[in-house]
Amino acid sequence: MNFFNRLILFTGGIEYFFRKNQNTAIISNSRLFRNMLTKSLSFLLLISTYSLCITGEIHADNEVIPAYKVAVLTFLVHGREELSAESLTQIVRAEFQKNERILLIDQKGIKTSPVETGSDKSVRVFDLESLVKAGKTLEVEKIVGGTINQIGTKYMIELRAVNVRSESIEAIETADYSGNIKHIDKPLKMAAERLAAQIVNRSGVIIVDTNPDESSVKINGITVGLAPVRIKKPGGVKYRIKAERMGYEAVERKVYLAEGDSLGLKLSLPKLSKRLGKPPLARIWLSGGIPMNQNSSSIDTRITWGKGTSYGVAADFGDIWRLRFGTYSYSGKIRDVNETYLEDFNADGDPRGHASVYYSTLIYTMSPVRTGAVLGGGIAALTREVSINLNDANETSRQTDLELGLLLELGVEFRLFRDILSQIEFIHVRIISQKPGGEQDETIHPAWNESFRAFESFTVLKFSVGYRF
Numbered sequence: 001m002n003f004f005n006r007l008i009l010f011t012g013g014i015e016y017f018f019r020k021n022q023n024t025a026i027i028s029n030s031r032l033f034r035n036m037l038t039k040s041l042s043f044l045l046l047i048s049t050y051s052l053c054i055t056g057e058i059h060a061d062n063e064v065i066p067a068y069k070v071a072v073l074t075f076l077v078h079g080r081e082e083l084s085a086e087s088l089t090q091i092v093r094a095e096f097q098k099n100e101r102i103l104l105i106d107q108k109g110i111k112t113s114p115v116e117t118g119s120d121k122s123v124r125v126f127d128l129e130s131l132v133k134a135g136k137t138l139e140v141e142k143i144v145g146g147t148i149n150q151i152g153t154k155y156m157i158e159l160r161a162v163n164v165r166s167e168s169i170e171a172i173e174t175a176d177y178s179g180n181i182k183h184i185d186k187p188l189k190m191a192a193e194r195l196a197a198q199i200v201n202r203s204g205v206i207i208v209d210t211n212p213d214e215s216s217v218k219i220n221g222i223t224v225g226l227a228p229v230r231i232k233k234p235g236g237v238k239y240r241i242k243a244e245r246m247g248y249e250a251v252e253r254k255v256y257l258a259e260g261d262s263l264g265l266k267l268s269l270p271k272l273s274k275r276l277g278k279p280p281l282a283r284i285w286l287s288g289g290i291p292m293n294q295n296s297s298s299i300d301t302r303i304t305w306g307k308g309t310s311y312g313v314a315a316d317f318g319d320i321w322r323l324r325f326g327t328y329s330y331s332g333k334i335r336d337v338n339e340t341y342l343e344d345f346n347a348d349g350d351p352r353g354h355a356s357v358y359y360s361t362l363i364y365t366m367s368p369v370r371t372g373a374v375l376g377g378g379i380a381a382l383t384r385e386v387s388i389n390l391n392d393a394n395e396t397s398r399q400t401d402l403e404l405g406l407l408l409e410l411g412v413e414f415r416l417f418r419d420i421l422s423q424i425e426f427i428h429v430r431i432i433s434q435k436p437g438g439e440q441d442e443t444i445h446p447a448w449n450e451s452f453r454a455f456e457s458f459t460v461l462k463f464s465v466g467y468r469f
Contacts, residue, residue: 068200069140071105072096076126076147083148083181091185092146092159095192099236101200105140128162128169135164142170142199154178157188159195171198194220197234202259204235208243211268215245227267235259243267282469283316283421289462291332292426310460312357322363324376328427330355330458334386337450345447347388353455354385357429359407371414380407380429386451398448404433416465423464430457 072093075085096102126145135143146159157175162168173195175187208217210227217229220240224231227243236259242252248269257263289310312328334351342351361378382405387397411425434456 067101067103068142069103069105070096070142070144070199071135071138071140072144073131073134073146076145078147078149083184088148088184088188089146091188092144092192095189096144096196098193099196099200102196105138126160128167131160131162132164132167135162140164144195148184155181155184157184157191159191161195161199171195173198190220194234194237197237201234201236203232204257204259204261204263206231206233206239206241206255206257207262207264208241209264209266210243210245211266212245212248215243215248215267215269218242218244233257235261241265241267243269245269247272281317283322283466284469285312285314285316285326285423285464285466287312287314287328287423287462287464289328289427289460291330292459292461310462312462314464316363316466320365322365322376324361324363324378325359326361327356327358328460328462330357330460332458334451334454337447337454341445341447341450342388345388345445346391347447348391348393349389351386351388351447351451353451353458354387355382355429355455355458357382357405357407359429361407361409363409365413371412374409374411374413374423374425376409378407380405382429382431384431384452384455386448386455388447388451398444398452400434400452403431405429405431411462419468421466421468423462423466425462425464426459427462428457428459 072089075088075092077083077085077088093104097104126147131143131145135141141164142161143164144159144161146157148158149156155177157177159173160169161171163170173191175191177184177187206219206229208227208229210217213228214226217224217227218241219231219233221242233239235257238254238256240252240254242250244250248271251267251269253265253267255263255265287310289312291310309332310328310330312326314324314326314328316322316324331352331354334353337351357380359378359380361376363374363376365374366372381402383400383402385397385399387395389395406429408428409425411423413421413423416422434452
């Protein structure tokens with residue numbers, strides 16, 4: 001018999017008593033009694049209705065779902081000082097307030113602190129015994145404590161709900177977070193929503209089947225078994241369901257489980273292609289660049305910035321560590337050659353340096369998928385040529401045989417599209433073995449010696465676009 005049936009029966013009984021005794025002198029002549037009885041019944045109805053609103057919800061089928069008195073105590077935070085315990089606790093309280101079956105009790109009502117207190121005198125507990133003591137002091141049915149621990153750049157969140165009457169842990173929710181500390185509220189909100197649902201919401205059932213069978217199933221990052229899986233979960237909550245199996249692509253879905261509902265999900269995992277999931281084995285690069293004059297150092301001070309060109313092609317093999325083979329041409333003016341030598345040689349303007357470089361380098365890439373730095377070094381084989389314009393409008397030039405040099409690469413690689421990549425980098429070459437034409441030769445004019453000496457090293461700022469296979 002529900003509340004309203006009992007109230008009607010009680011009111012009918014009073015009415016029957018009143019009519020049966022209406023001829024008695026005490027009742028029939030007493031309007032005061034009638035008024036008092038009416039007011040008493042009205043007051044009783046008001047108090048009963050208020051009590052019902054406080055302690056539960058009324059459903060269409062007259063089913064009364066109880067509401068629970070819950071207190072959320074201030075977090076224990078171990079780690080970054082930027083993490084405000086009170087701010088994190090308010091996030092959890094806000095999520096609990098969204099649940100209509102929770103009556104949130106302010107922890108400030110507690111008079112004595114059985115455990116640790118913060119500078120703001122707020123109660124901070126987490127062990128079972130202390131949570132139970134705090135819950136009894138606050139006169140609540142359930143009490144929630146939380147902790148956040150930092151290990152390196154990872155934050156581990158744990159929320160714990162305790163049933164004060166049974167003195168037992170009723171539910172635990174955990175979440176791990178790695179990222180900007182400003183966004184830690186997102187996993188915390190999700191954990192609080194799930195915990196609130198666990199302690200007050202009616203459960204539902206999630207049924208997960210996969211193709212192929214016996215794929216590993218995870219719910220909110222926790223493995224629950226091999227498909228097909230049937231598991232009870234609190235209703236009124238969103239869940240992330242992921243299926244995985246070796247040789248197949250993982251599939252993830254976000255679903256909402258209503259209270260008391262049964263949710264069926266069929267996940268089909270596509271097979272991995274031969275190259276999917278494996279690091280790219282090769283990259284082909286096309287590049288263009290300009291000479292660089294590093295006035296802040298002794299490197300390449302004789303090469304004019306921007307007054308030249310460079311084109312090349314390269315191929316990489318590997319993923320994080322790569323072996324690169326490439327070639328590029330170089331052309332630029334050579335500055336600061338002794339003007340006396342040039343005038344004596346009847347030169348018209350600065351000499352020009354030309355180089356053809358063939359190189360092999362070992363490259364380390366900090367992030368082969370996203371934006372990352374690129375650092376490499378290796379051996380270069382090259383030929384150099386110096387050309388000088390003469391006042392009579394003719395041009396003369398000298399060229400070296402094949403020489404060896406050291407090559408250094410430093411730059412940044414980033415992805416433009418799925419398999420289209422780009423690099424911006426500096427390439428520096430320094431000669432380590434000179435061949436005739438580049439050596440100091442007393443039999444030729446000093447203008448040549450000075451020009452080749454100024455052209456012993458050169459740097460290029462290069463922009464490359466590549467495709468990975």
